[in-house]
Amino acid sequence: MLMQSARPLGELENPCEFVARHIGIEATDEKLMLDVIGESSRRALIDSIVPRSIARKNAMNIPAATTEAAALAELKAMAAKNQLFKSFIGQGYHGTHTPGVILRNILENPAWYTAYTPYQAEISQGRMEALVNFQTMVCDLTGMPIANASMLDEATAAAEAMTLAKRSVKSKSNIFVVAGDCHPQTIEVVQTRAKPLGIEIRLANSGPEWDELLKGDYFGVLAQYPCTSGRIDDLRADADKVHAKQAALVVAADLLALTLLVPPGEFGADIVVGTTQRFGMPMGAGGPHAAYMACKDELKRSLPGRLVGVSVDSHGNPAYRLALQTREQHIRREKATSNICTAQVLPAVIASMYAVYHGPQGLKRIAQRVASYTAILARGLEQLGHKPRQDSAFDTLSLHTGDQTESFAARARSMRANLRVYYREYILISLDETTTRDDIELVWKVFMGEGGALPSFDAFEKGIEPMIPTQLRRTSAFLTHPVFNTHHSETGMLRYIRALSDKDLALDRSMIPLGSCTMKLNATSEMIPITWPEFANIHPFAPRDQQQGYAELDEQLRAWLCQATGYAGISLQPNAGSQGEYAGLLAIKAFHESKGQGHRNVCLIPSSAHGTNPASAQMVGMQVVVTACDDNGNVDLADLQAKCEQHSDKLACVMITYPSTHGVFEMQVKELCALVHKHGGRVYVDGANMNALVGVAAPGEFGGDVSHLNLHKTFCIPHGGGGPGVGPVCVVEDLVPFLPGHEAGGITGRAVGAISAAPLGNAAVLPISWMYCRMMGPEGLTQATEVAILSANYISARLKDHYPTLYASANGHVAHECILDLRPMKEASGVSAEDVAKRLIDYGFHAPTLSFPVAGTLMVEPTESETLDELDRFIGAMIAIREEIRRIERGEWPQDDNPLKHAPHTAASLIKGEWPHAYSREVGAAVLGEKRHAKYWPPVGRVDNVYGDRNLFCACVPMSAYE
Numbered sequence: 001m002l003m004q005s006a007r008p009l010g011e012l013e014n015p016c017e018f019v020a021r022h023i024g025i026e027a028t029d030e031k032l033m034l035d036v037i038g039e040s041s042r043r044a045l046i047d048s049i050v051p052r053s054i055a056r057k058n059a060m061n062i063p064a065a066t067t068e069a070a071a072l073a074e075l076k077a078m079a080a081k082n083q084l085f086k087s088f089i090g091q092g093y094h095g096t097h098t099p100g101v102i103l104r105n106i107l108e109n110p111a112w113y114t115a116y117t118p119y120q121a122e123i124s125q126g127r128m129e130a131l132v133n134f135q136t137m138v139c140d141l142t143g144m145p146i147a148n149a150s151m152l153d154e155a156t157a158a159a160e161a162m163t164l165a166k167r168s169v170k171s172k173s174n175i176f177v178v179a180g181d182c183h184p185q186t187i188e189v190v191q192t193r194a195k196p197l198g199i200e201i202r203l204a205n206s207g208p209e210w211d212e213l214l215k216g217d218y219f220g221v222l223a224q225y226p227c228t229s230g231r232i233d234d235l236r237a238d239a240d241k242v243h244a245k246q247a248a249l250v251v252a253a254d255l256l257a258l259t260l261l262v263p264p265g266e267f268g269a270d271i272v273v274g275t276t277q278r279f280g281m282p283m284g285a286g287g288p289h290a291a292y293m294a295c296k297d298e299l300k301r302s303l304p305g306r307l308v309g310v311s312v313d314s315h316g317n318p319a320y321r322l323a324l325q326t327r328e329q330h331i332r333r334e335k336a337t338s339n340i341c342t343a344q345v346l347p348a349v350i351a352s353m354y355a356v357y358h359g360p361q362g363l364k365r366i367a368q369r370v371a372s373y374t375a376i377l378a379r380g381l382e383q384l385g386h387k388p389r390q391d392s393a394f395d396t397l398s399l400h401t402g403d404q405t406e407s408f409a410a411r412a413r414s415m416r417a418n419l420r421v422y423y424r425e426y427i428l429i430s431l432d433e434t435t436t437r438d439d440i441e442l443v444w445k446v447f448m449g450e451g452g453a454l455p456s457f458d459a460f461e462k463g464i465e466p467m468i469p470t471q472l473r474r475t476s477a478f479l480t481h482p483v484f485n486t487h488h489s490e491t492g493m494l495r496y497i498r499a500l501s502d503k504d505l506a507l508d509r510s511m512i513p514l515g516s517c518t519m520k521l522n523a524t525s526e527m528i529p530i531t532w533p534e535f536a537n538i539h540p541f542a543p544r545d546q547q548q549g550y551a552e553l554d555e556q557l558r559a560w561l562c563q564a565t566g567y568a569g570i571s572l573q574p575n576a577g578s579q580g581e582y583a584g585l586l587a588i589k590a591f592h593e594s595k596g597q598g599h600r601n602v603c604l605i606p607s608s609a610h611g612t613n614p615a616s617a618q619m620v621g622m623q624v625v626v627t628a629c630d631d632n633g634n635v636d637l638a639d640l641q642a643k644c645e646q647h648s649d650k651l652a653c654v655m656i657t658y659p660s661t662h663g664v665f666e667m668q669v670k671e672l673c674a675l676v677h678k679h680g681g682r683v684y685v686d687g688a689n690m691n692a693l694v695g696v697a698a699p700g701e702f703g704g705d706v707s708h709l710n711l712h713k714t715f716c717i718p719h720g721g722g723g724p725g726v727g728p729v730c731v732v733e734d735l736v737p738f739l740p741g742h743e744a745g746g747i748t749g750r751a752v753g754a755i756s757a758a759p760l761g762n763a764a765v766l767p768i769s770w771m772y773c774r775m776m777g778p779e780g781l782t783q784a785t786e787v788a789i790l791s792a793n794y795i796s797a798r799l800k801d802h803y804p805t806l807y808a809s810a811n812g813h814v815a816h817e818c819i820l821d822l823r824p825m826k827e828a829s830g831v832s833a834e835d836v837a838k839r840l841i842d843y844g845f846h847a848p849t850l851s852f853p854v855a856g857t858l859m860v861e862p863t864e865s866e867t868l869d870e871l872d873r874f875i876g877a878m879i880a881i882r883e884e885i886r887r888i889e890r891g892e893w894p895q896d897d898n899p900l901k902h903a904p905h906t907a908a909s910l911i912k913g914e915w916p917h918a919y920s921r922e923v924g925a926a927v928l929g930e931k932r933h934a935k936y937w938p939p940v941g942r943v944d945n946v947y948g949d950r951n952l953f954c955a956c957v958p959m960s961a962y963e
C-alpha cells in the first residue's frame with residue numbers, strides 16, 4: 001500500500017528540498033534559539049519536554065521525502081485514474097462554471113485562503129463583507145429574514161435544522177417527519193443525528209402516505225424543494241398543517257431554482273437549508289462547499305453556525321463582526337446547541353461572489369436556461385417514448401425505466417455520461433449550468449432505439465416553456481442591493497475582490513500566531529492539485545470505478561495518518577474537527593452498545609477543554625461531567641480518579657487534549673488513560689495539537705482510543721477564513737467497525753451511519769495533506785514537530801521578562817504553544833489582553849488566541865514555518881507594546897487615553913485635523929523601522945460588539961449608512 005510507483009530521484013536532486021522550504025528555521029538559527037532557551041541541542045530540548053514514557057516506539061512508515069516536482073507528478077498520475085464523465089446525477093451536486101476571475105483571485109489566492117476565522121473583526125472586514133453578501137443572498141433567495149454563513153453541507157444543515165426545530169417549537173413530540181423524496185444522503189445524516197437524541201424519524205412518500213403522516217404528531221417536517229426526483233411540490237397547504245401542530249417546517253431548497261420559484265419564506269417555512277455548491281464551487285467529489293441555513297426571526301438567537309453582523313467602530317462607522325451567539329457557539333460548552341466551529345468560509349465567499357458577479361439578472365438567466373433545457377430534454381424524451389413521470393421540474397427529470405434501467409445507465413456510461421439510477425427502476429437526469437445542446441442530444445441518444453430519429457433541439461427551442469407550475473413561479477425581487485448590481489464587468493469584479501482582500505490580514509502578510517489553531521505554511525505546491533479537473537470535477541456519487549484516483553488518495557492518506565497517530569483505522573468523512581469529535585463519540589457509544597453497555601453515557605471532560613468537546617458530547621446524548629485542572633494547568637488526576645469511581649458503571653469516555661490546551665506535555669497521560677480504561681471507559685484524545693506530536697509521540701500508542709485530526713491545522717489545509725476543514729476520525733483496532741458508514745456513497749453495513757453528505761467529506765482538499773506528507777517524509781514531519789516546539793520555547797523564553805508564560809513543565813519549557821499571562825498588568829495599567837490583541841494590529845500582526853483556554857491571556861503558537869526574522873519581529877512588537885504598557889503604569893499616559901485603548905488606529909483617524917490624544921500620531925501608527933514600507937492599515941477602528949449584539953443586523957448595509 002505504501003509503495004510508490006514514481007521514478008526515484010537522481011543523485012543530483014535533493015529530496016528534502018521542500019522540507020527546508022516548509023520549515024522556516026535554519027540550522028544556524030537553531031543554535032541561536034537554543035542558546036536563548038538554554039538547551040544544547042534540539043534533541044536535548046525535545047527529550048526535556050516530551051515524557052519518556054510516551055516517546056514513539058517505531059518510526060513512521062511513510063515514504064521518504066520527495067521534491068515538489070516529483071510529488072506533483074506522482075499525484076498527477078493518481079489523479080489521472082479518476083475518469084471525468086459528464087454528470088447528469090444531480091442529487092445536490094451539479095456542474096458549474098467557476099468564473100475565472102473568482103477562481104484565480106479567490107480560490108487560488110492566498111490572501112483569501114490563508115486567512116483565519118474572523119474573530120479579530122478589524123482585520124477581517126473584507127471577508128466579512130463577502131460573508132454578509134452571502135447571508136443577504138441566501139435571505140433574498142429563500143425569502144427568509146436571517147441566514148448564517150455557513151454550514152458544512154446540506155445534509156448536516158438539515159440535521160442541525162432538525163435539532164433547532166426540536167429546541168424551538170411548542171410541540172412536545174419527538175417525531176420528525178422526513179419526505180422520502182429528499183436527497184438520500186440527507187436522510188441518512190438526519191437519521192444518524194436523530195438516533196442518539198431519541199428522535200424518531202418517520203419517512204413518507206408523497207401522496208396519501210405523506211398526507212396521513214402530516215395529520216399525526218410530530219415536532220418538525222423536512223421536505224425537499226424541488227424534490228430529489230425533480231418534481232416541484234406546492235408546500236403551501238403543508239405549511240399550514242405543520243403550523244397547526246405547533247411544529248416547524250424545514251425546507252431543503254436549491255438556490256438556483258429559487259430564482260424562478262416562490263421562495264420557502266413566502267409559503268411559511270420556518271427553516272430553510274441547502275447547499276450553494278452550484279454557485280461556482282466545483283463538485284470536488286463532494287466537497288468542500290458551503291451549505292446555508294436561514295430561519296424565521298424568532299429562531300435567530302439559536303441559529304447554529306457563524307453569523308456575521310453589522311455593528312459600528314470606535315469612529316461611528318459601520319463595521320462587521322461575528323454576532324454574539326455565534327461568535328463561538330461552542331463556547332457555551334455542554335449548553336451549546338451545535339458544535340460547529342470551522343465552517344465553510346472560503347466556499348461561502350466564492351458562492352457570494354458568484355452572485356455578485358452574475359447579479360439577479362444573470363442568475364435568473366442561468367436558471368432559465370437550465371429550466372428551458374430541462375423542458376426541451378423532456379419533450380425529446382417524450383418523442384422517444386420515454387415521457388417523464390412528472391409534470392413539474394426545474395432541472396431534473398424522472399423516467400420509469402423498469403427492468404431496462406441498468407442497460408440505459410450502462411449505455412450512458414459507454415458514452416462517458418452518468419445517469420442516476422433511483423430505486424432500481426427509475427432513471428433521473430439532472431441538468432446544470434454547464435449542460436450544452438450536445439449533452440442533451442447525448443441523453444436522447446441513450447434512449448433512442450435502433451434506427452430511431454434523434455429529436456431536433458431547434459424544433460423545441462423556440463417558445464419553450466419551463467416546467468414550472470404557474471402558481472409556483474416567483475414574482476418577488478431579489479438581490480436588489482447595489483453590491484449585486486455593480487460589479488458585473490470583469491475589471492469591476494477584479495477590483496472588488498482585490499479591495500476586500502486588501503482590508504484583511506492573512507498569512508500572506510504576516511505570521512498568525514494562533515494557539516491551538518496552527519496557522520502554518522499552506523504551500524503553493526500543495527494547493528495546485530485541488531483545482532485539477534481530475535479532482536475538481538467529479539461527482540461524489542459517480543461510480544466507484546471512475547473514482548480510482550480518489551480511492552487511492554484516500555487509502556494512502558489514511559495509511560500515512562495511521563502511521564502519524566498510531567491508530568489502526570481512520571475515516572476522512574468528517575469535514576471539520578468538530579465532526580470528527582462527533583463521529584468519534586458515536587463510535588464509542590456504538591462500541592458500548594455492542595457490548596450490551598449502552599447505559600454508559602458519562603463523558604468526563606477537563607475544564608481546560610476546547611468548547612467543541614462538550615458540545616459534541618451533548619450532540620450524542622452523553623452526560624458531560626467536568627473534571628478539574630490543578631494549579632499547573634494539568635488534569636487533576638485525583639479529581640479524575642474520584643469522578644471515574646463515582647461514575648464507574650456509567651463511564652463512557654474521557655476527552656482530553658494532548659499536549660493540553662494549556663500548552664504542556666502532561667507527564668501522567670499514560671496513567672490517566674489506564675485509569676479510565678480500568679473503569680471501562682474509552683479515551684478520546686483531541687488531536688488539534690498534533691503539531692506537537694507527529695513523529696514524536698502517537699496517541700494510539702500511549703493510550704488513546706479515538707482522536708480526530710484537524711488537517712486544516714496540522715496537515716496544511718489552509719483555514720480559508722474559517723473553513724473548509726477536514727477532521728479525520730482515527731480509532732484503535734476494536735473501534736474500526738464503528739467508523740461512519742455512508743449507504744448512498746457505497747460504504748455499507750456499518751453500525752454508525754453517515755455523518756457527512758459525501759462519503760469522503762471534503763474530498764477535494766485532501767490532495768493538500770497528501771502533498772504535505774509526501775514532500776516532508778517521516779523525517780521532515782518529525783523535524784517540523786521539533787522545530788514547532790523549539791520556536792514556541794524561543795518565544796516563551798524571549799518574552800519571559802515582559803509577559804510571563806502561565807503554564808510550563810517543571811524545567812520551564814512549553815510544548816508547541818505558550819500562554820502569555822496578561823492578567824497581572826491589568827491592575828496597574830488597565831490594559832486588557834484584548835487591548836494588546838488590538839494593538840498588535842497596528843504593528844501588523846494578527847493577535848494570538850485571545851482568552852482561550854484562560855481568560856485574560858494570549859496563547860501564542862508560532863509553528864515551524866515562520867522564519868527567525870519573523871519570530872523576532874513578533875517578539876519586537878510584543879516588547880514594544882510592553883514598553884507602552886509600562887508608560888501607562890508609570891502614569892505617563894492616562895489609563896483611558898493611550899495607544900492600546902484606542903487601538904487599532906486607522907489611517908483616517910491619524911491624519912484627521914486636530915489630535916486630541918496624550919500620545920503622538922507616530923506612536924499611534926506604530927511603524928517599526930525596517931517594515932515601514934509594509935505598514936498594514938486597518939480599515940476600521942475598534943469594533944463595538946455590544947452595539948452590534950443589541951442591534952442585530954446581518955445583511956448588506958444600506959448605502960445610506962455610509963453617508
Ligand SMILES: *Cc1c(COP(=O)(O)O)cnc(C)c1O
Pocket residue numbers: 340341342516517576577578579610612613657661686688689710725727
Ligand atoms: C480547532 C479545535 C477544535 C475544533 O476543530 P474544528 O475543525 O474547528 O471544528 C477542537 N479542539 C481543539 C483543541 C481545537 O483547537
